[in-house]
Amino acid sequence: MPAPDPSETRPTRVWDLPTRLFHWSLVVLVVFNGITGQFAADLGSDWMARHLLSGYAILALILFRLVWGFVGNRHARFAGFVRGPRAVLAYLAALRGRAAAVTHAGHNPLGGWSVMAMLAALTVQVGSGLFLSDEDYGVEAPLAKHVANKTIDLMGSVHEAAFWALLALVATHLAAIAFYRVAKKENLVRPMLTGDKALAGVEAARGGPAWLGALVFALAGCAVWYLVNRI
Numbered sequence: 671m672p673a674p675d676p677s678e679t680r681p682t683r684v685w686d687l688p689t690r691l692f693h694w695s696l697v698v699l700v701v702f703n704g705i706t707g708q709f710a711a712d713l714g715s716d717w718m719a720r721h722l723l724s725g726y727a728i729l730a731l732i733l734f735r736l737v738w739g740f741v742g743n744r745h746a747r748f749a750g751f752v753r754g755p756r757a758v759l760a761y762l763a764a765l766r767g768r769a770a771a772v773t774h775a776g777h778n779p780l781g782g783w784s785v786m787a788m789l790a791a792l793t794v795q796v797g798s799g800l801f802l803s804d805e806d807y808g809v810e811a812p813l814a815k816h817v818a819n820k821t822i823d824l825m826g827s828v829h830e831a832a833f834w835a836l837l838a839l840v841a842t843h844l845a846a847i848a849f850y851r852v853a854k855k856e857n858l859v860r861p862m863l864t865g866d867k868a869l870a871g872v873e874a875a876r877g878g879p880a881w882l883g884a885l886v887f888a889l890a891g892c893a894v895w896y897l898v899n900r901i
């Protein structure tokens with residue numbers, strides 16, 4: 671196969687379909703989950719039950735993403751975007767320069783860590799939620815019956831703290847995307863919708879087929895179903 675021509679940009683596959691579906695489903699569910707959690711007192715107990723349901727769906731997405739970080743296409747794999755401190759510092763130095771940032775095919779070294787931070791905050795958020803129960807709303811998450819009241823109280827505080835941490839991370843995420851759009855003239859959102867970035871001399875990322883994504887997501891869903899109904 672001839673080497674790609676580095677002088678011409680062309681639409682190049684970066685984000686596989688499962689990664690994009692993961693992202694936009696996560697956005698919808700996190701917004702829904704945040705609103706139903708924060709405003710449960712005004713919305714009523716039915717909405718608290720939906721808060722739990724959307725939390726389980728987020729857990730399935732997190733499990734999916736953890737596996738996809740090993741079997742997705744090369745930009746979805748953790749090995750493809752989790753970089754050491756030297757790469758992050760070099761990227762920061764380049765970012766401070768006047769020229770437009772070098773377009774990275776996948777997540778840039780700094781963005782890679784923000785992705786990991788969001789996934790970690792989401793895991794703590796959902797993980798702590800699994801231990802909560804609230805008599806006022808008549809809801810009990812699946813692991814609450816296995817722990818003492820003291821643990822439930824502690825998990826309640828963790829759940830609240832993780833919510834604010836996640837909110838701060840999402841605000842930073844959106845600010846970074848706006849920064850790239852305005853200061854660096856790079857539209858990061860379109861590739862997350864279409865899968866393709868205009869790149870020069872970069873080969874399209876292969877792998878991460880939809881059928882494998884569906885299989886991994888189905889297995890993640892089964893694991894969450896088992897946790898909620900059988901443990």
Ligand code: HEM
Pocket residue numbers: 689692693696697698700701735746776777778781785788789840843844847858859860862
């Ligand atoms: C609840 C809100 C959000 C959360 C929790 C969230 C989370 C994430 C995560 C985890 C990733 C990594 C994707 C992956 O590799 O699997 C990501 C990437 C991305 N998100 Fe979001 N996101 C949120 C909202 C948004 C919104 C509203 C937009 C668009 C305006 C957006 C645009 C993007 C883009 C463009 C990327 C790719 C960044 C890059 O090129 O490195 N996100 N987001």
